[in-house]
Amino acid sequence: MKKATHSEEQSSQSHGNNTTDTSNPPSKIARVLGHLLNGKTLNRFEAERIGDHCLNSTISTLANSYGLTFSRTPEKVPNRWGIPCDVIRYGLPESERRRAYIVLLMLNKRTTRRKQGATTND
Numbered sequence: 001m002k003k004a005t006h007s008e009e010q011s012s013q014s015h016g017n018n019t020t021d022t023s024n025p026p027s028k029i030a031r032v033l034g035h036l037l038n039g040k041t042l043n044r045f046e047a048e049r050i051g052d053h054c055l056n057s058t059i060s061t062l063a064n065s066y067g068l069t070f071s072r073t074p075e076k077v078p079n080r081w082g083i084p085c086d087v088i089r090y091g092l093p094e095s096e097r098r099r100a101y102i103v104l105l106m107l108n109k110r111t112t113r114r115k116q117g118a119t120t121n122d
Helices: 006-014 029-035 044-050 055-066 094-120
Strands: 070-080 084-091
Touching: 006 044, 029 044, 029 055, 029 094, 044 084, 055 084, 055 094
Parallel strands: none
Antiparallel strands: 070 084
């Protein structure tokens, strides 16, 4: 098996990491939920910028596994070639913010515990 070069390791470690704490980056699902908790909305193309390549699945997981409800607004946006395509814009209603915040805290705790477990087992 080919060993990664130093530059590949650095690129892989920093890829998609927009947080200041690089030792414990948030999970994809936590990044999406945090974005929505900030009062922002997302469609599938915008979600790519925060590392989510399948936003509808992430929203489904948040809805079905954590009981959150999202607003869904159909819209047309230009694709890579400028041709309009149908997408859904997801948002977090005000009524869901408290529950979503609790879910986000729980998700971040899991990430921290997982990271600590990996550190202590090394």
